[in-house]
Amino acid sequence: MIDSRSFRQLMSCFATGITVVTGRDDAGNPIGVTINSLTSVSLDPPLVLFCLGKWAYMHPAFQKVSRFAVNILSAGQEDVSRYFANTRTNPKPKRLWGRPQMDVPLLNGTLGWMVCEKHKTYKGGDHDIILGEVKKLMKRGETADPLLYFHSRYRHLHGE
Template sequence: MAIDQIAFRHAMTQFGSGVTIPVTVDGAGQPRGFTANSFCSVAMDPPLVLVCLAHGAESYPAFRDAQRYAIHVLSADQGPVALRFAEKRADKFEDEQWSTGEDGLPELRGALARVSCEAHAVYDGGDHAILVGRVVEAKVDETDGQPLLYFRRKFLDAAA
């Protein structure tokens, strides 16, 4: 018996998570990124993480083909940038919060952590692709900031 999509979505909203922004650069040199909460660590040896990306996302071809990408773990005050990257828009990176990291990929100021990855594998995940990245660099903002959390379709501030 197949569960209906509304019941499935509703159950998934009960799972609280952090929020991330994976970024890469496409074949034309344009920065690409999207908001994701499907991020998790996979393995220690080698150090692997994963994030799932919808085939219908504007940034899907760039991530499917990418050799490198970086994933930012957002801090409590980064709800606005999470909303911006959850929309299909051309001006996502036109903001002073962005610079270029040592890996040549966009870097978001104020994120709690940033992992820079080499593409390890892309697996079939139905209407999503499961992107598995091998972490080659990990940076943490050691100012003890609080995370941006997502629960029941809302952003929550852990400090509130």
């Protein structure tokens, strides 16, 4: 039997990018959650997936959304990642929200974003696997570096 601590430690050896998935709650308010499990699934049709812990504070809200955005964070957005990573105990970053697309809230200052229609949700142990079909996207040039997560810490690229 594999214990969860050992599994988590091994998975921390796999560097990932950081995203914030955003949407709207039942009252129409913007919501978001930090995710490092984004995966490209298909080019035709364009599909992505992310995994959301059933214990996550935003899990109930994201079960209900039909449309969401994936915001790819830049190296300077560690504060944004921390803000959406827990129950909002970290200070709210200034100029957080940008202009919505397809009525989905987006974040300012990201490397890019994609708006998705929820395609399907699968059960995956203590997580839900949420599959989305990309309906609109935008990439913001190549001058900024991504925010990374490695060995349970935020990291930055160091040259090429």
